Amino acid sequence: MSAEKDVTACILIIGNEILSGRTQDLNLAYIAKGLGEVGVTLKEARVIPDIEATIIAVVNELRAKYDYLFTTGGIGPTHDDITSECIAKAFGVPWTVHPDAHKHFLNFYAPGELNEARMRMAHTPEGATLVYNPVSRAPGFRMGNVYTFAGIPRVMQGMFDGIRGELKGGKPMQSRTVGTSLAEGVLAKGLGEIQSRYDDVEIGSYPIMRRGTFGVNLVLRGRDEARLAVAAKEVAAMVRALGDTPVEE
Amino acid sequence: MSAEKDVTACILIIGNEILSGRTQDLNLAYIAKGLGEVGVTLKEARVIPDIEATIIAVVNELRAKYDYLFTTGGIGPTHDDITSECIAKAFGVPWTVHPDAHKHFLNFYAPGELNEARMRMAHTPEGATLVYNPVSRAPGFRMGNVYTFAGIPRVMQGMFDGIRGELKGGKPMQSRTVGTSLAEGVLAKGLGEIQSRYDDVEIGSYPIMRRGTFGVNLVLRGRDEARLAVAAKEVAAMVRALGDTPVEE
Structure with missing residues (x-):
């Protein structure tokens, strides 16, 4: 943080x-x-x-x-x-x-x-x-x-x-989402590794129902846009390495 | 209660x-x-x-x-x-x-x-x-x-x-709703008087948007069905006395 x-x-x-x-x-x-x-x-x-x-x-x-x-x-x-x-x-x-x-x-x-x-x-x-x-x-x-x-x-x-x-706040929170149809159990290890290298980016994994089957939204939140972009790129690369095409928002 | x-x-x-x-x-x-x-x-x-x-x-x-x-x-x-x-x-x-x-x-x-x-x-x-x-x-x-x-x-x-x-609960909660298009400010006095006579019935007044105009749902909750019915009847009678036709659920 x-x-x-x-x-x-x-x-x-x-x-x-x-x-x-x-x-x-x-x-x-x-x-x-x-x-x-x-x-x-x-x-x-x-x-x-x-x-x-x-x-x-x-x-x-x-x-x-x-x-x-x-x-x-x-x-x-x-x-x-x-x-x-x-x-x-x-x-x-x-x-x-x-x-x-x-x-x-x-x-x-x-x-x-x-x-x-x-x-x-x-x-x-x-x-x-x-x-x-x-x-x-x-x-x-x-x-x-x-x-x-x-x-x-x-x-x-x-x-x-x-x-x-x-309201007097700090820097606004930004977010990026990487969607995938891979299972959380397949993503968990790599995702945890990326999280451990970014203590200023909060990475959440949210299973969703998508047309009757499960998908996962990997959501990155943080206040530093550049760091967020780099972390999101790593997450997308991990999804690709696991054989899926990430949907980036 | x-x-x-x-x-x-x-x-x-x-x-x-x-x-x-x-x-x-x-x-x-x-x-x-x-x-x-x-x-x-x-x-x-x-x-x-x-x-x-x-x-x-x-x-x-x-x-x-x-x-x-x-x-x-x-x-x-x-x-x-x-x-x-x-x-x-x-x-x-x-x-x-x-x-x-x-x-x-x-x-x-x-x-x-x-x-x-x-x-x-x-x-x-x-x-x-x-x-x-x-x-x-x-x-x-x-x-x-x-x-x-x-x-x-x-x-x-x-x-x-x-x-x-x-789960081991008590008597199930029952509810009755009396809908009206009268304003809360018009209902408040009579409703408060009814509430004061029923300490085992919880009466809530909830404004809602109904087709672009405000309406109010008067919701009665309690565990004794007979008491609830009597209280709901009083609420409906009050709405009628104020010139509106109550919608009872």
Whole structure:
């Protein structure tokens, strides 16, 4: 690995619907890709239920452990939307009306429509900065190194895209893929040897189903494009030496 | 919640390819649904990289915390497949050839094909029970309360389906869904009131995009079918009282 200190991140997915299997999470992969592009290394992701004590404890554990923490889910107006209040409790600050969110809501909702439930969405931990929601109403927010986003993928994506420019990462991660129809068991020895000579390139071997038969994607990731190119060339040469034609991406 | 003690579980997804966003995880939702059907409550899921010290520490933390721990990924023959060895280290036992896996491999591979890399897949933590792989070669295994599965969804599904009969859960979780096109902000008050009267039914409100506009799925989950039916009826009546026709599933 590079000598440069990694900028690290964790994603905390909050929601019973993910843990019940009812909803397929799509936010992890989206945020993960975006972080790679700005040179932030995603070190962990967690999924936890909508339980106050759990959310508070885990937010405090993870915001201390990583440079950035991103939470998704639980910022709507209903009784099960408790993320925002829990973040306030985790930071030990009051949960108060954010004046900008309030003003935005007063403009948007007709008189009488801005009920108590909707006003919940205008609350943030005191001192938070709003994160714009380009799709619906509830804003996200940043509190210290914690970004709190919606759970609905389209909304979360809009929020993340809005703030990614302010993330301070290192050199972006690059990747190369060498595809082959050789078996992993045939590739393993040579691949391990190449990996042992490149400590700044992370080489992963991922079997995939391709038209009903197994294939393997050999994925090289690293921050130095030149080193990556050389390592990918070695991997492709190894595949050729084993009698297959590599598919390079 | 029910007075009956929950049987709990955690899923540990091991793999850099999930944290890079390259691969979309599909295993969490599959295992989660299966656990619900056998009355095991999934309390947490984590995604961690292929780093030995991390895997060992997290496996030991989670196997102590939950009744069952399921891991996915990292049991193939290549250098980045380190899950099996790490589980052995987490349990403090040697990582040795499993005689049944060895016999199976000797039957399957032609003489000369069973190389060192493939023999890695015949190793398990000493004392582990094999979990059958109906798709490819590397077997999964059970060690104490930890089940170790492959990462490829089709393989993982086959392994999970093979062992789900041996899981000892409580009463299966049931669910009802009431769909509406009303806004969450309109539903929130009444929904919170219903939730406050049913502590054995978990009511979640999930906005969804439906033909370009927002709708909401009100999801009720619980173990007592009669209570669930009564609560769902109340939710549907509330939707009707607010002027919409509920869609009940």
